[in-house]
Amino acid sequence: xxxxxxxxxxxxxxxxxxxxxxxxxxxxxxxxxxxxxxxxxxxxxxxxxxxxxxxxxxxxxxxxxxxxxxxxxxxxxxxxxxxxxxxxxxxxxxxxxxxxxxxxxxxxxxxxx
Numbered sequence: 001x002x003x004x005x006x007x008x009x010x011x012x013x014x015x016x017x018x019x020x021x022x023x024x025x026x027x028x029x030x031x032x033x034x035x036x037x038x039x040x041x042x043x044x045x046x047x048x049x050x051x052x053x054x055x056x057x058x059x060x061x062x063x064x065x066x067x068x069x070x071x072x073x074x075x076x077x078x079x080x081x082x083x084x085x086x087x088x089x090x091x092x093x094x095x096x097x098x099x100x101x102x103x104x105x106x107x108x109x110x111x112x113x
Contacts, residue, residue: 045081046071049101053083056095056104063087067094 075082077096
């Protein structure tokens with residue numbers, strides 16, 4: 001009986017180089033599928049946070065000139081969107097909007113007129 005080198009069950013089906021190459025290709029493909037969704041969510045959350053920040057800043061100080069919204073890991077409210085407003089007195093932190101920005105419901109009287 002002759003020994004066939006291709007009947008050896010102890011060797012892996014593919015070599016190490018090919019396995020590493022396939023893992024890299026799979027990782028790149030998964031990132032290509034997930035990354036657009038993450039970037040789209042970031043953009044949508046940023047736009048919603050900007051609107052909620054304007055509402056909260058104008059309610060707390062009608063003389064607000066501009067607002068700045070940023071996603072911060074070590075912000076005053078922890079991980080999430082933070083709202084800062086600029087007025088005549090300078091920049092101040094207005095509200096923490098959270099990881100998934102929620103609409104701000106101001107406390108106090110509903111009729112300011």
